[in-house]
Amino acid sequence: MNGAQSLIRTLVDGGVDVCFANPGTSEMHFVAALDSVPEMRGVLALFEGVVTGAADGYGRMADKPAATLLHLGPGMVNGMANLHNARRAHTPIVNVIGDHALSHKGFDAPLESDIDALSEWTHGWNRTSTDSAVIGRDAAEAVAAARTAPGRIANLVLPADVSWGPDGVVASPIEPPAPSIVDDSTIAAVADVLRSGESTVILLGAGATRERGLLAASRIAVATGAKPLIETFPARLERGAGLPVFDRMGYLSEQVQWQLTDVKHLILVGAKAPVSFFAYPGKASELTPEGCKVHTLADLGEDVAAALESLADSVAADAKPVLQEPSRPALPSGVLTPQNWAEVIGALLPEGAIISDEANTSGLMIPMVTAGAPRHDVLTLTGGAIGQGLPVGVGAAIACPDRPVVCLQSDGSAMYTISALWTMARENLNVTTVILNNRAYAILRMELMRVGAEGAGPNANSLLDLSTPDMDFVKMAEGMGVPASRATTAEELAEQFSRALAEPGPHLIDAMVPSLI
Amino acid sequence: MNGAQSLIRTLVDGGVDVCFANPGTSEMHFVAALDSVPEMRGVLALFEGVVTGAADGYGRMADKPAATLLHLGPGMVNGMANLHNARRAHTPIVNVIGDHALSHKGFDAPLESDIDALSEWTHGWNRTSTDSAVIGRDAAEAVAAARTAPGRIANLVLPADVSWGPDGVVASPIEPPAPSIVDDSTIAAVADVLRSGESTVILLGAGATRERGLLAASRIAVATGAKPLIETFPARLERGAGLPVFDRMGYLSEQVQWQLTDVKHLILVGAKAPVSFFAYPGKASELTPEGCKVHTLADLGEDVAAALESLADSVAADAKPVLQEPSRPALPSGVLTPQNWAEVIGALLPEGAIISDEANTSGLMIPMVTAGAPRHDVLTLTGGAIGQGLPVGVGAAIACPDRPVVCLQSDGSAMYTISALWTMARENLNVTTVILNNRAYAILRMELMRVGAEGAGPNANSLLDLSTPDMDFVKMAEGMGVPASRATTAEELAEQFSRALAEPGPHLIDAMVPSLI
Incomplete structure (x- = not known):
């Protein structure tokens, strides 16, 4: 060997x-x-x-x-x-x-x-x-x-x-160490914070964004009034009807500051205290408000879900979690907008879907319109390095061949790793890709304004523009063996999305959604 | 500021x-x-x-x-x-x-x-x-x-x-140090080697692969019988009718060993002594034959062309360089083959062309059939990291807007950086891309045999196969705004290549050239 x-x-x-x-x-x-x-x-x-x-x-x-x-x-x-x-x-x-x-x-x-x-x-x-x-x-x-x-x-x-070399030797599997268990004194200390009655946010990351953690967090919220939030970019968020559904911490520092206004305690559960994604002239990088105390219930590497459950048993022994009722938006009609494309997805998202979310600015409405959809998982852009969405969709589909994968994918980001489509075709993966084709690096148009850069004119703006030439993702997908179609109205998107989900194998929809910005 | x-x-x-x-x-x-x-x-x-x-x-x-x-x-x-x-x-x-x-x-x-x-x-x-x-x-x-x-x-x-920050200060340009001049004793020592009459190869790299170096090397060859060779992957090789044209050192170690058989002296001019691109079981990594002495005329960082000219003045004062006569292959006909597509390029390559060569196995014949073509430059895959060809074509076209750029591009390698096509369209660059679509990582099929890997079966071979699904580069190019067509015969390739060169802006030809292997 x-x-x-x-x-x-x-x-x-x-x-x-x-x-x-x-x-x-x-x-x-x-x-x-x-x-x-x-x-x-x-x-x-x-x-x-x-x-x-x-x-x-x-x-x-x-x-x-x-x-x-x-x-x-x-x-x-x-x-x-x-x-x-x-x-x-x-x-x-x-x-x-x-x-x-x-x-x-x-x-x-x-x-x-x-x-x-x-x-x-x-x-x-x-x-x-x-x-x-x-x-x-x-x-x-x-x-x-x-x-x-x-x-x-x-x-x-x-x-x-x-x-x-000829002398290979097969080795037996090695069991990794079990995650450490959070000690009782830490749980007791956090329990005391929750019992204080002061305004508290529980920030859930890593393993806390799965069913066990969410259920425990909901019980704690019911019993104590603390507000759970999901970290900005969870690796895997379990979500939808039948689960507790919490807001995610915002991407923009202004959103985070609003979410943490008057909060006196921030409890970290497999998450880090919020910092701005980027620096902006004259703005703070750390987003925890002054006077807010930060407490760590469980670090990465510890058994985060178990810690939450222990905490819930301590402060919310009799509380029942609040589970999201089924609820979907109505199917919209008319020319595609930044709002109505998301409603189409919310209206039609199938049971057990896995969403690979790299929709960036186009995806602003997605969390709202999918909260009451059938249970699903959301995989997000954890490190900010764009070009993740389609490859992650490939891997999710291979891990879960019986579940539908939905890639919600910005146009600019799609181009970093567009050849993922070929692998989807080769492996006949059940991945439906919706390209949000707004013909721009729209997030950078927003950021160009936010960073206070002066003097930006046509040369600057041309570097954020993806419309010269326009990209035709239908042709690109077909060139790599993935059946594709273009949607310009909500009705077309709904029809094409339904059909893609009903047929086996990969599909791509080039959704002409105008930019928010 | x-x-x-x-x-x-x-x-x-x-x-x-x-x-x-x-x-x-x-x-x-x-x-x-x-x-x-x-x-x-x-x-x-x-x-x-x-x-x-x-x-x-x-x-x-x-x-x-x-x-x-x-x-x-x-x-x-x-x-x-x-x-x-x-x-x-x-x-x-x-x-x-x-x-x-x-x-x-x-x-x-x-x-x-x-x-x-x-x-x-x-x-x-x-x-x-x-x-x-x-x-x-x-x-x-x-x-x-x-x-x-x-x-x-x-x-x-x-x-x-x-x-x-507000206090930017513009700085004046700083002149870089001039390259060092090779000392007379080094030139004299190499001249002595050349006067020995023993079998000698002069390996030309870096700056020696441009006109001045080539002319000097040709004079030396005429006067001494030494054989100039171009390094395997020159960064920029000036070439064609009116210039001395030398063979390149082979990619395969077997070729190099053949080229250096019985050679007693290897003179390095801005190049390194040859080593195998990869290791193979039981084969040597260093390819300089036993008993062959290695001499360095000029290192990287030295004025390589000047050193060659000094050497030529020393050993070949009266010699005239041998210049390549104009010569082109006849336009071939019939279904595309690994040979005839190259003949089409050789027959039609325009004056002043810049070839970005990432044709890999499909490009084996290109050096032979373009030697007597009008003067041109060849840019090759210097570091072996595939996905270079199309981007290099973009940059060459922007550096030289009045010269036609021709990308000879393998299918598998093209996919690493395929979005270069969009930039070609955006900037309306005069780049003609010929995709050698052999539906395989053909070089790896060859290497799988060469490394002596036993037991390779369908699982292994499927990882070298690009035909499931077939890629349609016409659709991909059109999806990124580049006019494109498919060629399956030499006549079609000739017609499409001529038309692409005649029209401004980028074009792509998806040439269905079967694999050599």
Whole structure:
């Protein structure tokens, strides 16, 4: 058994049985070994940003890592923007980064670069395997590292000669450490805060945005009057009729300041105290209001849901959570607007949908109109590195083949990783992509005003304009094998969205939604 | 004048008047400042890999740097694969990397990451500007650093508050140091080698692949019998009728070994001794044959062309260079083959063309059939990071608006940076893209055999296959505003290629060329 075979077998034994891949020559033994371990599903993407974004979407929905296969440093860098998002989402991922043979490293061949520096950038677990006999053990440790709470990126560098070396040994899975349990004194202290009766917000992040955490938070809210909020960009938010539904903290600092007005206590549950996404001249970066005390119930790496449940048992023993009633907007009509396209989605969102939300400014209304839709998950742009939405949709669809995936996708952001459509077609994934084609980097038009930049004229504005030439996402999708259509009215969007959901495989709708700005 | 305005004015004063950009919020003051300094041409790309690849193509053809504008760490990483190629090409580039305000850095906002680590990866000149009053000076130093022989990447991090701060000062241009002159004793020693009469190869890289170097090398060859070869992946090779035309060193180690059989002396001129692109089990990485002595005439950073001319004056005072006669293949006919599509290009290549060559396996015949074509430049994949060809075409067209650019582009590699087509349309660039659509990662099919990977079956081969679904580049191009057509015969390719060259603006031809392998 060669190193690559022992690596793949070890991954599969550890529960990692999907590998998103964009291989090159140095990975050819790994590729060949896929036929020796057929339990590993290789999923080809045409660009590494799709590979890593898909691994992120997969990990968020499967609650276990996928592997990736990346081609040396230059292949890895192509995937790093979406690794940045995955890092912020605390998604477990095992990157297998092919490298030159150890015997070849000293020659500065054209593709040589400092992979260690790239690995460090992801703030994860890093290892370069140096022997075919230990690559299995290294892989088992990588899986355990990725699965260690709250989840992280494990980078395993696989030199080509370690891959092809003959003495591979399969390693047994290693159980990651259980998340720490929050101690009773911390829970008691936070309980005292809640009993004070002072205005309190509970900010829910990481594991607290799933059913258990939401139910406990709702009980606490009912019993104490504290207001739960979801962090601005949750990795995975469970949502819809039958669950407690809370507002998300705003993206704009003005929104956050409004949400925290007169709040005396901010309780953090797997979340960080709010800071502005960007800096603005003369405005604060920290958004916790003066005089508001910050308390941490549970940190990342701790059992966040259990802590919330203990807290609920302490302060809300008899309280029942408030569950969202089913409710949908009426199907709208007329030319598409920033409002009515969202109502179409709210009216038609199917049971069990997974929304990959990179709608940016166009998506402002989506949370309101989907609150009472059937239960669904929302995956958001955790790290702000655009080009996440379509790849995450790929990964979510592979993790959950029986659930419909809906990508709500801005036009500008879509173009970073547009080749994800080809992988959707290749794997016949049930992904419906709605492109919000407003022909602009609309968020930057807003930000150009917000940062107080003076003197902006036609040269500046032309850099925010996507209408010269107009992009036709129908043609692009068809060029990559995805059936597509264009919607200019709410009726067309409703008809096309319904049809896309009813038919198996991927579809794209190019929705001509004008910009808010 | 704010920091951004002083930065842009300093760049323009230093001759840097094109900025390839993909901005975000932290760069909005830079964007706004473009209207204050209208001499700076902002060129929008939809993905940072296009931004940096375009800057590479521009720098290779303009012999001076373009600027780029990148959005924090996640924007920069998206551009780093093509920076890797630019580094290997020794292309001068000034990257302006927007960052959070210095006052905001400590808060770990979502887009925060270690930009310094990324800058280090590019092996260039790095600076973070810390004050609006010094950003002008920092920019002048960045331009000088980029222009220091042989050319390199300068990374200038621009925090948002340095950009918006009010006390910007324009700095005068700084002249970079002249390249060192190779000393007489080195030239004399190499001259002695050439006079030995022993079998000698002169390997030409960097500046030696331009007219002056080629003419000198040809004189040396005529006088001494030494054989000049061009390095495998030259950054810019001047070529065609009226110039000396030499073979390139092969990509495969078998080819190199054949080219160096019985060679006793290898003279390096701005090039490195050959090493295998990848390692293969049981094969050597260093390709210089045993017993062959390696001599360095001129290193990178030295005046390579002047050294060759001095050497020629020493050993070949009376020799005349051998100039390629005009010669073109006949226009072929019939269904496209790996051979005849290249003959079409050779038959029709226009005077002054710039070829961006990322044809990979499909391009095997191109050097042969274009040797006697009208004079042209060839830009190749210097660092092996695919996805270079279309962006480099963008940059070359902006550097040389009066010359036709021809992108010879493999299908798989095209998809990494396909949105370059949109920038071609937006800027109405005279770029003719010929996609070699062989529906496979053909080079990996070859490499899978060459690395001796056993057991490869359907799972492995499916990861090298691009035919499920087939990609339709005509639709993709039209979706991004580029007129396009499909060619399945040599006659169609000839007709479409001629028409594309005759009409202004970009065109794409989806050439259905079967794979060699």
